[in-house]
Amino acid sequence: AQKITQTQPGMFVQEKEAVTLDCTYDTSDPSYGLFWYKQPSSGEMIFLIYQGSYDQQNATEGRYSLNFQKARKSANLVISASQLGDSAMYFCAMREGRVNNFNKFYFGSGTKLNVKP
Amino acid sequence: DVKVTQSSRYLVKRTGEKVFLECVQDMDHENMFWYRQDPGLGLRLIYFSYDVKMKEKGDIPEGYSVSREKKERFSLILESASTNQTSMYLCASSFLRGRRTEAFFGQGTRLTVV
Numbered sequence: 262a263q264k265i266t267q268t269q270p271g272m273f274v275q276e277k278e279a280v281t282l283d284c285t286y287d288t289s290d291p292s293y294g295l296f297w298y299k300q301p302s303s304g305e306m307i308f309l310i311y312q313g314s315y316d317q318q319n320a321t322e323g324r325y326s327l328n329f330q331k332a333r334k335s336a337n338l339v340i341s342a343s344q345l346g347d348s349a350m351y352f353c354a355m356r357e358g359r360v361n362n363f364n365k366f367y368f369g370s371g372t373k374l375n376v377k378p
Numbered sequence: 379d380v381k382v383t384q385s386s387r388y389l390v391k392r393t394g395e396k397v398f399l400e401c402v403q404d405m406d407h408e409n410m411f412w413y414r415q416d417p418g419l420g421l422r423l424i425y426f427s428y429d430v431k432m433k434e435k436g437d438i439p440e441g442y443s444v445s446r447e448k449k450e451r452f453s454l455i456l457e458s459a460s461t462n463q464t465s466m467y468l469c470a471s472s473f474l475r476g477r478r479t480e481a482f483f484g485q486g487t488r489l490t491v492v
Binding site: 265298 | 408409419428434466470479480482483485486
């Protein structure tokens with residue numbers, strides 16, 4: 262079974278509008294971490310935001326927020342006030358288990374976001 | 379700033395060649411990873427290493443091997459390159475930071491096997 266599922270291969274959003282990128286995850290471990298990365302066309306992976314499984318509040322980092330719904334096992338990324346520079350591929354990822362030296366990261370298939378002027 | 383450096387951005391190799399992809403990180407991270415990225419499949423873990431000379435298979439290790447002789451360097455080896463190994467290869471490293479750990483990535487190597 263897929264650990265991370267991103268069901269939107271591509272999305273369009275108008276500049277200055279908000280957009281939600283979907284992510285669901287699958288784990289039976291009560292301890293895990295969820296990440297979002299951005300990959301521009303240049304190829305580098307840029308860390309955006311992190312949510313721990315025990316965190317009570319949704320994570321926020323500037324224009325990025327993570328809508329964490331634990332019972333539904335979803336961790337959607339919300340980008341407010343989209344900018345042209347937000348056009349990129351976005352990956353949801355999970356670290357499964359407690360933080361230790363053996364952590365692996367599982368990634369989804371990605372969502373390509375295009376911001377229209 | 380953490381720096382993860384992959385030796386090549388682009389590589390073209392012939393079928394059957396032995397190929398080395400090198401990755402170096404400068405922040406004394408314990409863990410290092412090799413992923414391949416293909417359209418529609420996202421990033422898939424090939425191998426990871428949690429210490430010098432220690433390695434574990436990821437989800438798609440077939441056709442690959444790795445070497446970690448020094449903490450800062452993690453090499454991916456294609457013993458006999460095949461066309462289905464044409465892909466983008468991403469190296470990452472991570473370390474424990476409080477109750478969280480995140481992965482830092484290199485710029486990627488786009489490998490074409492002809």
